[in-house]
Amino acid sequence: MQLNRRVNLITGHYGSGKTNLAVNLAMDARKQGKSVAIVDLDIVNPYFRTADFADVLTAEGIRVIVPTYANSNLDIPALTGAVDSVFTGDEDCVIIDVGGDDAGAIALGRYAPKISREPYDLFYVINHCRYLTSTPEEALGVLRDIEAVSRLSATGILNNTNLGEETTPALIEASASFAKEVAGLANLPLCATAYDERLPAPDLPNGYPVKVYVKKIWET
Amino acid sequence: MAEKFLMKGNEALAEAAIRSGCRHFFGYPITPQTEVAAYMAKRMPKIGGTYLQAESEIAAINMVLGCASTGARAMTSSSSPGISLKGEGISYIIGSDLPCLIINVMRGGPGLGGIQPSQADYWQATKAPGHGDGQILVFAPSSVQEIVDLVAKAYDLAETYRMPAMLLADGMLGQMMEPVEFPEVEPAVHDKSWALTGTKGKRKPNIINSLYLQPKELEDTVKARFKRYEIIQEKEVMIEEYKMEDAEYAVCAYGAMARIVKTAVVKAREKGIKVGLLRPITLWPFPQKEIAAYGPKMKSMLCVEMSMGQMVEDVRLAVNGSCPVSFFGHTGGVIPSPAEVLAEIEKMAGGAN
Structure with missing residues (x-):
């Protein structure tokens, strides 16, 4: 998947797979020779977050900005001043992994004036298998909530339909009509359909093979 | 085959409780189980249920006591320090022979401890969830699917034996995502002639109480409860x-x-x-x-x-x-x-x- 803008915001429902996509996009942009910064902006969920992959990302030369107390025992989602530095523009590519739903996207609102200073992409990640966003109308509802609190507009849909370890190419293909409908309702382009790189490519346009970084400890 | 969804442990817990007929949730937010309450807050109003964020854990568990007295399927959810606060109420519920579902998504302790996963509340859950002679049923799921299956089981057995049931999970299980399906089964129906539902002038009032004025009476009540515990130990073990x-x-x-x-x-x-x-x-x-x-x-x-x-x-x-x-x-x-x-x-x- 090719990123076209410098600032890329990854939003979506809880557990839609934002973090895994954000890490993949950052790694891919780096492989293309770009200088990259990734921001963990999740103020909601204390587990399974971009901060977990700071070592892997840093090793590739990616600048990683995480909330001050991420992965500590301090339940204070304090965002660091370093977040502001990505908007002043040293890096060729900025990926922002936003927390789930409107509860997570509320943190974006604080940066909306700075983000809006240049053209940005705000991707909305969808997963047909997620319980509370399995109809296009429900998925659209969460998107509208996210836009309202972030004070930003979405620019594209990323279909990340998966059932964890039980994902099949057929399952991803079956999500195509759902994804198209969400994109249609939102009047946005369906930018990519992500799939686990270990699976055969689904028969869909804009397939995006991704590495699964977010794993359970017994899968590592 | 029923449709499969990808769900977080905490979400699956909440949805399974709803599907088991729980329409009354009383809670107070605490990491790492906040999604249980957040999910209930979203869903309960849509299905005619009650989501109530109490002023404290102590209030929440006593609301469960009151709600369970009417025979309704009540539930509360918390994490380690919050469960300690609920201890007195849990003991009252045991002493009142009431069924209910209590969730503990364990985090590090003692004290305020930490928010990362832990299993350090085993003793509390199995030996002394509250004061006095008494037990609660304690289920320990190890997958998101098992959470779904055990929530239904927990309500069923809690009502069969008229006692609280606890689902003992940890932050890892609560936060991780796995495929789940919800079996299409109706919640088991149990006799609730003991419930406080109003006499309508047609029967003697039921009394839900954990206070006994005579030591002998209290001893007999506790002993009768322990007879039930023996049956449970004989029949309900899962491994x-x-x-x-x-x-x-x-x-x-x-x-x-x-x-x-x-x-x-x-x-x-x-x-x-x-x-x-x-x-x-x-x-x-x-x-x-x-x-x-x-x-x-x-x-x-x-x-x-x-x-x-x-x-x-x-x-x-x-x-x-x-x-x-x-x-x-x-x-x-x-x-x-x-x-x-x-x-x-x-x-x-x-x-x-």
Whole structure:
């Protein structure tokens, strides 16, 4: 998947797979020779977050900005001043992994004036298998909530339909009509359909093979 | 086949409770179980249920007591320090012979401790959830699907035996995502002629109470309750025995920890060590007989927990000296890795050979 803008915001429902996509996009942009910064902006969920992959990302030369107390025992989602530095523009590519739903996207609102200073992409990640966003109308509802609190507009849909370890190419293909409908309702382009790189490519346009970084400890 | 969804442990907990007929949730937010309350807050108003954020954990558990008195399926959810606050109310519910569902998504302790996963509330759940002689049913799921299955079971048994049931999970299980399906079954219906639903002038009033004025009366009540506990210990034990058929060594673990142990067991088997996993699914009633029966057949047992060693005491009591029982664990939010557990299995096998 090719990123076209410098600032890329990854939003979506809880557990839609934002973090895994954000890490993949950052790694891919780096492989293309770009200088990259990734921001963990999740103020909601204390587990399974971009901060977990700071070592892997840093090793590739990616600048990683995480909330001050991420992965500590301090339940204070304090965002660091370093977040502001990505908007002043040293890096060729900025990926922002936003927390789930409107509860997570509320943190974006604080940066909306700075983000809006240049053209940005705000991707909305969808997963047909997620319980509370399995109809296009429900998925659209969460998107509208996210836009309202972030004070930003979405620019594209990323279909990340998966059932964890039980994902099949057929399952991803079956999500195509759902994804198209969400994109249609939102009047946005369906930018990519992500799939686990270990699976055969689904028969869909804009397939995006991704590495699964977010794993359970017994899968590592 | 029912449709499958990808769900977080905490969400699955909440949805399973709703599907089990729970329409009354009383809670107070605390990491790492906040999604349970958040989910209930979203869903309950849409299905005619009640989501009530109480002013404290103590208030929430007493609301459960009141709600359960009417025979309705009530629920509260919290994490370790919050469960301690609920202790008095839980004891009152035990003493009032009321069914309800209590969720503990455990985090590091004691005190405020931390927000990372832990299993250090085993003693609290199984030995003394509140003061006085009494028990609660304690279920320890190890997958998101098992959460769904055990929530239904927990309500069913809580009403069968008129006592609280607890689902003991940890932050890892609450936060992780796995595929689940919801079985299309109607919640079991139990006699609730004891419930406070209004006499309409047609019957004698029911009384829900945990105060007894005469010591003898209290003793008789407690003894009758313990008779029920004996039946539960006889009938309701659940345990998973994994690769135990030809095992010479056993590892005991519960909850999400057992998933890590399973990975280590598979790796140890690849190295030629005949090891299996004993995973209690009910922590109370504890699978005492099942584990005791393995004692004489094992060269050694290892108990792995995310605590300083709590369930290991029950394992030792069960085998009663018939084989050595060692312990390995981390606490405070540190999770034992598959590699560490494998090293412990190798140590156990090497040491006994």
